[in-house]
Amino acid sequence: MTTRTFVRTAFAPNEPPPLEADSTASRFARSLFATPANFALTVLSVGIVALVLPPLIRFLFLDATWSGTSRDDCLANAGACWPFVRAKFGQFIYGFYPAAERWRPNLVLAFGALLLAPLLIPAAPFKRTNALLFFGVYPVVSFVLLTGGNLDLQKFLLGRFLQWTTVAGVGFGIGLRWAFWTDFLFSAVVIVALVAALAALLRASVFAAVTAAGMVLAGLGIILLAVDLDFGLAPVETRSWGGFLVTLIVAVTGIVVSLPLGVLLALGRRSRMPAVRYACILFIEFWRGVPLITVLFFATYMLPLFLPRDVTFDTLLRALIGVALFAAAYMAEVVRGGLQSISRGQHEAAAALGLGYWRMMGLIILPQALTLVIPGIVNNFIGLFKDTTLVLIVAIFDLLGQIRASFADPNWATPVTLYTGFAFAGVIYFVFCFGMSRYALYIERRTAAYGRGS
Amino acid sequence: MKRMFCALFVLAGFAVTAPAVNAGVLDDVKNRGVLHCGVTQGLPGFSSPDDKGNWTGLDVDLCRAIAAAIFDDPNKIKYTPLTAKDRFTALQSGEIDVLSRNTTWTLSRDTSLGLNFAGINYYDGQGFMIRKDKKVASALELSGASICTQTGTTSELNVADYFRARNMKYEIVSFTTADETLKAYESGRCDTFTTDVSQLYAMRLKLGNPSDHTVLPEVISKEPLGPVVRHGDDQWFDVVKWVLFAMLNAEEMNITQKNIDEAVKSPNPEVKRLLGSEGNFGEQLGLTRDWVVRIVRHVGNYGESYDRNVGIGSKLGIERGLNRLWNKGGIQYAPPIR
Structure with missing residues (x-):
């Protein structure tokens, strides 16, 4: 005889009518207090909320210090020390990025938001151009803006093997060195020739291979040119x-x-x-x-x-x-x-x-x-x-690292500085992670409309 | 292999520059135009970023003094904030030129890690903090006390040694982080809180009412903190060592940021040698003759730096104690420049 773990021998009890059929009040009572277990869980949850929420609100808002210039202003209150966050806000966002150059990261963030928003909205037009701009052009622009560009490239491929460019190359006056760019051109010609030879050897289409190699090299050249040009931006390490x-x-x-x-x-x-x-x-x-x-x-x-x-x-x-x-x-x-x-x-x-x-x-x-x-x-x-x-x-130093570093500032050392900093970090992380998760849900629902998924 | 690496990197679009000279660290720093200085990730009074994002502190001032001596500009520094774990690796691998990060000078670090300690810019030691209303004036009265400390630190062992040697009873209550330990002390879980004295003062600021607490005068361990360089470059070792000595000597001769311009004209031969109007001591180090003038003008002497960052002029308010000059009752002593 086979052993079975479970076999139903009697009919299951009838389910209660659907919730929609009830009035709001009884629906509320039914969903929260239907069974002893539900009752206990409800009481427990309310208890936890009652335990956590009031002190949290008191700390973050009611007892908080809102203005001041140093630790002395925050010592009077038991709540969060928000002037600390205000004083360090620039550091939390940009780190040690020089204050005079902060328009550059701002511009990068603004461009990012401008390009990302239409990518995320399904109804927005020009998706292909938009994607090309965001994934192709935007990284290069951001790189130049954030670092200052003007990499001062000296050697490409052949120059390294032949060692002919060890002479300090004279620039063109716009941040380019002739040694690098002649090197690049020569290397490009050699690479294209090699690709063509390889294609001929494998009996593939020489023209297609040369075009592909040429496109890749041209793309690389444009990117290198962009990061090598001197736009007059101060370099920021x-x-x-x-x-x-x-x-x-x-x-x-x-x-x-x-x-x-x-x-x-x-x-x-x-x-x-x-x-x-x-x-x-x-x-x-x-x-x-x-x-x-x-x-x-x-x-x-x-x-x-x-x-x-x-x-x-x-x-x-x-x-x-x-x-x-x-x-x-x-x-x-x-x-x-x-x-x-x-x-x-x-x-x-x-x-x-x-x-x-x-x-x-x-x-x-x-x-x-x-x-x-x-x-x-x-x-x-x-x-x-x-x-x-x-x-x-x-x-x-990322966001959290920067916040931790500022805990060490004797000017802001108070009993609440630590908690204020972490509360701020928590809010920022939550906003971003929650945003991502909500957007993903939206996309899931949208794709589910095409007939797959739950 | 090297060529392959280089080629790969450039293909990735990142150029590798820097000429292939194997000169000493001092020449590297001069060519680079910037000093690489390893600091803490934030320690009140020693190295921490201020509201404007500038690194400040006693350890930071030493780096600024080195940069001032080399470049006549104390801001030509790249700071690398390091954890206690990776500070030595960063120095050994050449990521940084000098480690100025409240590092205790011990034999094993000096030898087997391949490092050189270039001096002592702060004599620290373990102490005790206690509530003023307990009316305890000396650590010797602490028999029977419960002591808050951090797990796995030498503080724990030092306390055991100190109390056992004096036949005093004690009870250790230990926690994993400094902040936890402080909270426990504040809530009254223990009578006293022990760690390095400089830390005690820093932690005291995080208490609701710092003036209710006092640090006892006894120091029960030796924690000499100083700047560290790699083995194998004696010239650079000399530079770091003598920058610290110069700051101490300047204090000894009462040369400050304020009076430096008059001091340059001083007829005193000792001052003349220090400030480079006599002899070529700076050049012997590979620096310029006016190296000390640069240090004092931009950073100040040791005493000024101490007061500004950890002493009475700062929020920490740590007494000079052992860090007074040798002729004022302390043990800070610099060899003469001659």
């Missing part, structure tokens, strides 16, 4: 960036890089080509297996020990790369979950229509898979947004 600006930069870079990279990694992991598959598995498992703190610490403090002494590159850049790769590995597994839920029939139907691999993925599989995993993707984004605060351990 990334070391003096900080506060919310850095939180946003790290989070947005992580988010924007991790999604496409994660999709590629997920596709690669399901690839039938062993080299691609194993490379992707190795990458994903490595980055998921290592804690983010280790990655950041290694990139910042250990890497210089291995690199030659004259090779340095920016601390913030190192952290950005670390965070982006780390996030991509997690994203890959989320996307893979979505890909696995798409039945083989979809692949076969797409193949029967004559679609190749990339069209099949781009038009049929990924739109369905990504829609399914929106909650997971947004979960990753929110996690990433909050993880950015780990850059503090490699001496980059």
